[in-house]
Amino acid sequence: MGMTTPNGFDLDTTGRRIVVDPVTRIEGHMRCEVNVNDEGVITNAVSTGTMWRGLEVILKGRDPRDAWAFTERICGVCTGTHALTSVRAVEDALGITIPENANSIRNMMQLNLQIHDHVVHFYHLHALDWVNPINALRADPKKTSELQQTVSPSHPMSSPGYFRDVQNRLKAFVESGQLGLFKNGYWDNPAYRLPPEADLMATTHYLEALDLQKEIVKIHTIFGGKNPHPNWLVGGVPCPINIDGVGAVGAINMERLNQVSSIITLCEDFVRNVYLPDVVAIGGFYKDWLYGGGLSGQSVMAYGDIPERANDFSSENMLLPRGAIVGGDLSTVHDVDVRDPEQVQEFVDHSWYAYGQPGVGLHPWDGVTEAKFELGPNLKGTRTNIQEIDEGAKYSWIKAPRWRGHAMEVGPLARYIVGYAKGHEDIKTQVDGLLRTMDLPVTALFSTLGRTAARALESEYCTRLQRHFFDKLVANIKAGDSSTANVAKWDPKTWPAEAKGVGMTEAPRGALGHWIRIKDGRIENYQCVVPTTWNGSPRDAAGNIGAFEASLMNTKMERPEEPVEILRTLHSFDPCLACSTHVMSPEGEELTTVKVR
Amino acid sequence: MAPRALILGIGNVLWADEGFGVRCVERLAQTHAFDDNVCLLDGGTQGLYLLPFLEEADILLVFDAIDYGLPPGTLKVIEGDDVPAFMGAKKMSLHQTGFQDVIATAKLLGRCPGRLVLVGCQPEEIEDYGGGLRDAIAARIDLALALGLARLADWGIIARPGQADASLLADPSVRRDAYESGRPSAEEACRIGDARVLPEGVA
Numbered sequence: 001m002g003m004t005t006p007n008g009f010d011l012d013t014t015g016r017r018i019v020v021d022p023v024t025r026i027e028g029h030m031r032c033e034v035n036v037n038d039e040g041v042i043t044n045a046v047s048t049g050t051m052w053r054g055l056e057v058i059l060k061g062r063d064p065r066d067a068w069a070f071t072e073r074i075c076g077v078c079t080g081t082h083a084l085t086s087v088r089a090v091e092d093a094l095g096i097t098i099p100e101n102a103n104s105i106r107n108m109m110q111l112n113l114q115i116h117d118h119v120v121h122f123y124h125l126h127a128l129d130w131v132n133p134i135n136a137l138r139a140d141p142k143k144t145s146e147l148q149q150t151v152s153p154s155h156p157m158s159s160p161g162y163f164r165d166v167q168n169r170l171k172a173f174v175e176s177g178q179l180g181l182f183k184n185g186y187w188d189n190p191a192y193r194l195p196p197e198a199d200l201m202a203t204t205h206y207l208e209a210l211d212l213q214k215e216i217v218k219i220h221t222i223f224g225g226k227n228p229h230p231n232w233l234v235g236g237v238p239c240p241i242n243i244d245g246v247g248a249v250g251a252i253n254m255e256r257l258n259q260v261s262s263i264i265t266l267c268e269d270f271v272r273n274v275y276l277p278d279v280v281a282i283g284g285f286y287k288d289w290l291y292g293g294g295l296s297g298q299s300v301m302a303y304g305d306i307p308e309r310a311n312d313f314s315s316e317n318m319l320l321p322r323g324a325i326v327g328g329d330l331s332t333v334h335d336v337d338v339r340d341p342e343q344v345q346e347f348v349d350h351s352w353y354a355y356g357q358p359g360v361g362l363h364p365w366d367g368v369t370e371a372k373f374e375l376g377p378n379l380k381g382t383r384t385n386i387q388e389i390d391e392g393a394k395y396s397w398i399k400a401p402r403w404r405g406h407a408m409e410v411g412p413l414a415r416y417i418v419g420y421a422k423g424h425e426d427i428k429t430q431v432d433g434l435l436r437t438m439d440l441p442v443t444a445l446f447s448t449l450g451r452t453a454a455r456a457l458e459s460e461y462c463t464r465l466q467r468h469f470f471d472k473l474v475a476n477i478k479a480g481d482s483s484t485a486n487v488a489k490w491d492p493k494t495w496p497a498e499a500k501g502v503g504m505t506e507a508p509r510g511a512l513g514h515w516i517r518i519k520d521g522r523i524e525n526y527q528c529v530v531p532t533t534w535n536g537s538p539r540d541a542a543g544n545i546g547a548f549e550a551s552l553m554n555t556k557m558e559r560p561e562e563p564v565e566i567l568r569t570l571h572s573f574d575p576c577l578a579c580s581t582h583v584m585s586p587e588g589e590e591l592t593t594v595k596v597r
Numbered sequence: 598m599a600p601r602a603l604i605l606g607i608g609n610v611l612w613a614d615e616g617f618g619v620r621c622v623e624r625l626a627q628t629h630a631f632d633d634n635v636c637l638l639d640g641g642t643q644g645l646y647l648l649p650f651l652e653e654a655d656i657l658l659v660f661d662a663i664d665y666g667l668p669p670g671t672l673k674v675i676e677g678d679d680v681p682a683f684m685g686a687k688k689m690s691l692h693q694t695g696f697q698d699v700i701a702t703a704k705l706l707g708r709c710p711g712r713l714v715l716v717g718c719q720p721e722e723i724e725d726y727g728g729g730l731r732d733a734i735a736a737r738i739d740l741a742l743a744l745g746l747a748r749l750a751d752w753g754i755i756a757r758p759g760q761a762d763a764s765l766l767a768d769p770s771v772r773r774d775a776y777e778s779g780r781p782s783a784e785e786a787c788r789i790g791d792a793r794v795l796p797e798g799v800a
Binding site: 074 | 609610639642646647649652705707767770771779
């Protein structure tokens with residue numbers, strides 16, 4: 001059966017059905033089904049969030065000043081981003097402004113999280129879709145050393161002995177039978193193309209990234225008091241500045257600022273000397289693997305983040321760009337207003353929720369989360385043992401958010417396409433430079449590799465922004481301003497009886513919004529629309545498919561029973577379903593199963 | 598030099614009995630004091646963020662909710678190589694992926710604590726988002742602490758009556774008392790309505 005979706009994808013469900021459940025190396029629970037034709041090309045894709053999200057209901061009646069501490073617990077990855085979005089929503093509702101120092105510190109924390117998440121994603125969640133650590137055991141350490149020096153002459157760790165040591169360590173680990181991290185791999189699949197030396201180099205950097213990530217998060221301990229779960233504060237940041245202080249618990253002094261500065265240097269060195277060169281080197285072996293573009297070539301959106309000046313959330317003040325592009329028209333970047341009830345709406349026609357009437361979208365301030373689990377007539381299997389989902393009916397716990405009715409992709413690639421289209425100078429320079437280095441046209445951006453490359457470029461840009469806000473903070477302190485919090489409206493007696501607000505951030509994986517209503521000092525309604533809700537959304541009433549689904553279309557699989565290509569593309573979104581969904585069944589997941597029907 | 602011990606509670610406090618491990622460490626901090634070589638940490642559902650804490654420890658004691666299909670409230674003590682090995686074999690801990698990977702990673706780096714012990718509790722209810730510990734599970738906290746502390750004592754880590762450093766535990770607004778007392782009623786927040794999202798619970 002063939003049909004064309006309103007957003008231009010030709011679906012054909014006649015071929016074999018392949019089910020991947022759960023999709024591994026992601027946060028949360030997700031299932032994916034595709035149809036492939038006789039040539040192994042994907043002709044239909046269905047993404048199902050298999051968990052229910054119920055955060056909204058548990059915040060009802062809580063103190064809005066505590067909401068951050070709850071939202072920080074939603075997810076094991078972007079705790080700080082949720083907390084920042086939450087305090088912004090409350091500040092917006094209550095008209096609370098924050099000091100410049102607090103803006104600089106929050107930006108540094110957010111940028112640091114961005115870099116941390118991108119590095120961890122690339123090396124620890126995504127690299128294994130391109131890099132084969134088992135093949136690395138066959139590498140010649142001397143040739144690996146030569147490769148390293150060619151790829152990145154500035155990286156000091158490049159001797160043959162160094163690579164031999166890593167190879168031996170890896171060998172012992174693999175031989176111990178505790179494959180652990182590297183289990184569930186399809187290591188003899190021809191989709192892996194790197195020579196052993198490139199595999200060894202990348203696997204070595206997997207280890208270096210582990211060491212880096214634990215150092216760089218210390219910024220959160222310095223500014224947030226502790227990590228994991230740093231502290232946040234409505235009205236500013238919870239760390240006082242006492243620049244001449246010595247050893248004062250919690251206060252920011254010169255010693256701590258010096259530590260922050262050296263962490264920023266670590267980020268800069270790693271991203272420039274390791275991460276970016278690796279993306280170029282690995283990408284070079286997959287230059288013709290330009291699948292996975294999906295919606296990126298037509299509809300992308302970013303809320304923007306990293307305000308240069310405190311309390312100004314206008315588009316012009318955002319260093320990470322804001323905007324929406326629809327229909328692939330890069331010449332027009334629309335502004336995005338998250339307060340406008342006509343722009344961001346969530347639909348539930350194919351989601352396991354009910355709104356009363358079909359085809360209706362609700363703005364998050366008016367959002368409701370009422371579950372309605374029902375399965376379509378074309379389901380294969382039973383309610384408790386679904387073999388093939390019926391995507392013609394309700395089929396996911398993820399709602400379908402739309403921007404003016406359009407399915408949108410969000411995330412680093414969306415930010416970079418919006419920035420590029422707007423002529424954002426830093427972004428344009430970076431993108432043009434990379435395309436020149438790799439000898440690729442700009443259309444190559446609209447791909448799985450483009451998503452992966454955008455994340456690396458963004459990390460580099462974020463290190464520069466981190467340095468910028470560090471310098472700004474230090475200059476401001478030297479000028480005599482040590483204010484970090486505004487507590488004028490801390491007391492709920494100063495609040496209006498009713499208020500509503502919205503907080504926006506660009507989480508590592510895309511646009512994140514929290515919408516809050518406050519009544520009599522307590523939370524009346526709280527809605528989160530998270531990035532993976534956008535990217536992982538099911539179809540809407542009109543039949544538009546979501547970003548994950550679109551990205552899998554027309555991909556050629558080497559071996560349909562080994563879904564390397566599906567994982568590669570889905571991972572390129574850095575999906576995080578912990579906050580978009582919630583577990584459905586106590587029986588839940590066993591080890592990953594791939595079923596070809 | 599005295600061995601360094603990390604006492605780690607993991608789990609999601611927002612999911613009823615899933616928060617068992619975190620609540621254990623909270624209680625421990627309220628009731629026991631330790632020397633400076635012992636660190637108490639609320640690990641939440643964090644993965645790699647916990648790596649630096651593991652690397653600095655010679656002994657690791659973990660409290661967590663586990664699923665062995667046992668009667669609710671049953672406690673199990675698991676040691677050494679069985680901790681990650683069993684985690685890989687079955688859904689033992691409810692966030693095995695995160696923490697199992699942390700242990701595997703620490704081993705790959707050659708920096709895993711030499712001594713591992715896990716005190717796990719079979720939950721009664723986890724499908725209650727926004728819920729708290731069930732009474733039967735909360736009643737097991739003291740015994741779980743006693744089991745863990747007994748093992749630590751064998752390794753020379755001594756707990757005294759008193760209070761421990763709680764700076765790495767949860768923000769006060771999500772600690773157990775505040776969390777339980779500030780919770781909206783089930784009617785208001787449809788909290789107990791989770792059963793309706795289970796396939797068998799839907800009309």
